[in-house]
Amino acid sequence: ATSMSDAAVEAAAKRLTDFQRQVLLEAATEPPFTGKTTNGFGWDNKEQGVYVSPISGKPLFSSRAKYESGTGWPSFWAPVSSDNVLERVDPRDMDEMPKMFWRTEVLDRASMTHLGHVFN
Numbered sequence: 001a002t003s004m005s006d007a008a009v010e011a012a013a014k015r016l017t018d019f020q021r022q023v024l025l026e027a028a029t030e031p032p033f034t035g036k037t038t039n040g041f042g043w044d045n046k047e048q049g050v051y052v053s054p055i056s057g058k059p060l061f062s063s064r065a066k067y068e069s070g071t072g073w074p075s076f077w078a079p080v081s082s083d084n085v086l087e088r089v090d091p092r093d094m095d096e097m098p099k100m101f102w103r104t105e106v107l108d109r110a111s112m113t114h115l116g117h118v119f120n
Helices: 006-013 018-026 091-096
Strands: 050-052 059-062 085-089 104-108 113-118
Touching: 006 018, 018 113, 085 091
Parallel strands: none
Antiparallel strands: 050 059, 085 104, 104 113
């Protein structure tokens, strides 16, 4: 997956709302059971299709891998391609929490924008 420059990420993010930019660029979190995709689908969307990054345009998750986790956020058991997503220990957790509470953050690999967290 090709990495995007910071300028390209910023340019792609300009068309998003302030809150969408906060989620993607600053890892903000919407309250559970309220989120919408950047193109307006609710967190509990049941339509078939592929979820793509609003920044890089890369395919990230398929509705075939979506499941009801009870968390109030869209949940997927696998990405479309591991080439398009990156999992890492959330750097904010390393600064703020004991290791036992560190979460795995999921990012769009091309833009390095925040997609959410893995919950086991």
